[in-house]
Amino acid sequence: MEIFDILLSATFWAAAIRIASPLIFATMGELICERAGVLNLGIEGIMIAGAFTGWFAVYAGMPLPAGVLMALLVGMAFGLLHGTLTVPFGLSQHVVGLGVTLLATSMTYFTYRLALPEVTSPPRIEAFAEWPVPVLSEIPLLGPALFVQTPLTYLAFATVAAVAFVLYRTPLGLALRAVGENPASVEAQGLSVTGLRLGAVMAGSGLMAVGGAFLTMSAFNSFFFEMVNGRGWICIALVVFGAWKPWKSLLGAILFAAFDALQIRLQQTPIGAHVPYQVFLMMPFVLSILALILMSRRAEVPAALMVPYNKGER
Amino acid sequence: MRLEPIADPGLGRTFGYPAAALAATVIFAMTLALVAGAEPLAVLGLMIKGAAGSKFALLETLNRATPLIFTGLAVAVAFRAKLWNIGAEAQLYAGAVVTVLLGTGTLALPGPLLLPVVALAAAAFGALVLLGPATLKLRFGVDEVVTTLLFNFIMLLFVSYLLEGPMKDPAGMGWPKSAKLIPEARLPRILEGLRLHWGFLLALIAAVGVWVVQTRTTLGYEMRAVGLNPVAARFAGLPVGRIMIKTALLSGGLAALAGWSEVAGLKGSLTLDLSPGFGYTGIIVAMLALLNPLGVVVSALFVAGVFVGADSMSRAIGVPSYIADALMAAALLFMVLALLLARVRVRRG
Numbered sequence: 052m053e054i055f056d057i058l059l060s061a062t063f064w065a066a067a068i069r070i071a072s073p074l075i076f077a078t079m080g081e082l083i084c085e086r087a088g089v090l091n092l093g094i095e096g097i098m099i100a101g102a103f104t105g106w107f108a109v110y111a112g113m114p115l116p117a118g119v120l121m122a123l124l125v126g127m128a129f130g131l132l133h134g135t136l137t138v139p140f141g142l143s144q145h146v147v148g149l150g151v152t153l154l155a156t157s158m159t160y161f162t163y164r165l166a167l168p169e170v171t172s173p174p175r176i177e178a179f180a181e182w183p184v185p186v187l188s189e190i191p192l193l194g195p196a197l198f199v200q201t202p203l204t205y206l207a208f209a210t211v212a213a214v215a216f217v218l219y220r221t222p223l224g225l226a227l228r229a230v231g232e233n234p235a236s237v238e239a240q241g242l243s244v245t246g247l248r249l250g251a252v253m254a255g256s257g258l259m260a261v262g263g264a265f266l267t268m269s270a271f272n273s274f275f276f277e278m279v280n281g282r283g284w285i286c287i288a289l290v291v292f293g294a295w296k297p298w299k300s301l302l303g304a305i306l307f308a309a310f311d312a313l314q315i316r317l318q319q320t321p322i323g324a325h326v327p328y329q330v331f332l333m334m335p336f337v338l339s340i341l342a343l344i345l346m347s348r349r350a351e352v353p354a355a356l357m358v359p360y361n362k363g364e365r
Numbered sequence: 366m367r368l369e370p371i372a373d374p375g376l377g378r379t380f381g382y383p384a385a386a387l388a389a390t391v392i393f394a395m396t397l398a399l400v401a402g403a404e405p406l407a408v409l410g411l412m413i414k415g416a417a418g419s420k421f422a423l424l425e426t427l428n429r430a431t432p433l434i435f436t437g438l439a440v441a442v443a444f445r446a447k448l449w450n451i452g453a454e455a456q457l458y459a460g461a462v463v464t465v466l467l468g469t470g471t472l473a474l475p476g477p478l479l480l481p482v483v484a485l486a487a488a489a490f491g492a493l494v495l496l497g498p499a500t501l502k503l504r505f506g507v508d509e510v511v512t513t514l515l516f517n518f519i520m521l522l523f524v525s526y527l528l529e530g531p532m533k534d535p536a537g538m539g540w541p542k543s544a545k546l547i548p549e550a551r552l553p554r555i556l557e558g559l560r561l562h563w564g565f566l567l568a569l570i571a572a573v574g575v576w577v578v579q580t581r582t583t584l585g586y587e588m589r590a591v592g593l594n595p596v597a598a599r600f601a602g603l604p605v606g607r608i609m610i611k612t613a614l615l616s617g618g619l620a621a622l623a624g625w626s627e628v629a630g631l632k633g634s635l636t637l638d639l640s641p642g643f644g645y646t647g648i649i650v651a652m653l654a655l656l657n658p659l660g661v662v663v664s665a666l667f668v669a670g671v672f673v674g675a676d677s678m679s680r681a682i683g684v685p686s687y688i689a690d691a692l693m694a695a696a697l698l699f700m701v702l703a704l705l706l707a708r709v710r711v712r713r714g
Binding site: 141154337 | 529
């Protein structure tokens with residue numbers, strides 16, 4: 052069977068991990084926001100802004116890590132905007148999120164056209180190279196899949212560990228989770244609900260932007276319009292699929308990416324040639340909707356998600 | 366920081382803050398122009414001239430406003446009942462697909478009958494497209510924001526498949542483009558010689574229709590009640606689920622009419638770039654209109670003017686036309702903030 056050959060090849064899993072990496076960053080970003088009680092629909096636009104910023108910073112002469120940092124900062128700036136409007140002012144998280152996506156997207160395209168008015172095809176940069184981990188990369192199947200990746204992929208996995216550690220093993224994480232479940236209890240302890248939520252939205256938005264930057268600095272080496280192509284919305288579904296838990300969401304992202312890698316390969320098989328390619332391209336979106344339906348019954352939604360908090364109001 | 370509701374905001378507050386939001390948008394636009402190395406006032410002047418400076422410009426703005434009125438109404442109707450339909454883009458394409466399916470000679474009906482039948486079929490399919498996410502929300506509690514957004518991508522890929530496969534125009538020189546509508550399925554121009562089709566007048570009629578439904582019928586009252594407080598509405602014995610479904614059908618149908626009017630009135634055939642995001646811009650249109658159906662007409666004209674004006678300005682002095690998208694997004698954020706500040710007082714501590 053062709054499918055089994057594909058599933059047992061290391062290159063297939065290496066591709067799946069590569070496809071998962073930007074989703075992991077952005078899913079962790081969305082997860083942080085939502086655990087603190089804020090739905091961040093700015094994700095799609097922030098990923099686009101991050102993809103452009105990281106790539107453009109390197110194109111302008113910065114080293115690769117500085118490019119990632121710039122993307123992070125731009126993401127945090129959009130997070131500050133989103134957080135200011137939704138947390139202290141308590142405005143509709145739906146409307147503000149979409150507004151931030153539209154603003155980040157259009158500002159990115161505006162800046163791109165301004166910075167590169169005459170190019171027909173966007174310039175390329177020297178992207179992150181693969182970085183095989185000594186010894187570990189020698190393990191059969193697992194080695195080439197997990198340990199022959201770019202540094203940004205390792206960073207994505209480290210981010211999951213860091214988010215899980217902070218959320219479940221530190222006082223800050225406890226406060227963050229509490230602020231998404233019962234903000235009044237956090238206030239009663241003398242902590243600032245506004246500060247915690249605003250910080251979470253900024254940190255989360257920064258991660259979303261780094262997820263976008265992965266596309267232009269690791270997966271590809273150039274910036275294209277539409278390159279994020281709905282990945283942000285898919286990450287929102289992945290958070291639900293992962294029941295708002297970091298490791299489960301990571302598993303969801305890898306599973307999802309494996310399906311995506313599989314459809315790319317199936318397109319090249321004799322059976323795939325008979326199916327319109329659009330059907331394959333639809334699969335990620337259809338899968339996301341199916342995942343949402345599947346998980347809806349046992350969703351453990353943070354109790355205060357999308358509920359603004361106004362001090363003194365009960 | 367604490368927000369304190371003001372019992373009686375007064376006229377100064379009610380109108381002062383939204384006016385300030387518009388002023389802030391203009392300042393934002395001028396800052397972007399300055400960043401682009403252009404003279405801000407010149408950019409503003411060229412945009413106004415490009416949007417309303419000549420008969421041609423004005424007609425272009427009215428044409429561009431037509432689909433925005435439909436999608437703006439679709440969003441306004443849905444948001445009023447707190448049904449977050451972000452999928453007007455998908456419903457628009459659904460309407461366009463049906464228009465091509467029935468309007469290219471496949472449906473043999475006498476002329477005057479064909480046009481309304483195609484329009485109704487388009488609206489029905491658009492309504493059906495939103496019925497999916499609405500049902501998922503009611504049955505499984507799946508957030509319709511995410512599902513409608515995901516549906517936009519699925520629908521666009523579906524249209525891409527149709528245009529490269531079964532709906533591809535054999536005479537289209539290999540371009541992914543549908544066949545042309547037969548003349549009987551086209552919306553005529555309002556006046557001979559003027560480049561403005563009946564879709565614009567129908568959009569105005571639709572706006573009045575939605576206004577009547579919202580303010581003069583039981584359904585409109587129920588939709589508002591559900592939007593204000595679904596728990597209270599259910600407690601009061603309103604069939605919340607059924608009202609949501611009706612809202613979804615109305616909203617999806619309106620968005621689909623945007624696709625129908627664009628194909629039947631303006632383009633004559635379907636391509637993958639039929640809509641430069643009319644569905645998403647409809648959200649801005651509806652929010653700027655405070656979800657008021659008659660306000661939607663005014664804000665659609667304004668938004669269309671900004672886009673048409675920016676295109677013309679961009680051709681003249683090269684400031685990227687994305688300035689229009691950026692300043693519309695900024696206007697949306699400024700406006701929601703202004704509307705809040707008009708009715709609350711911000712207190713320290």
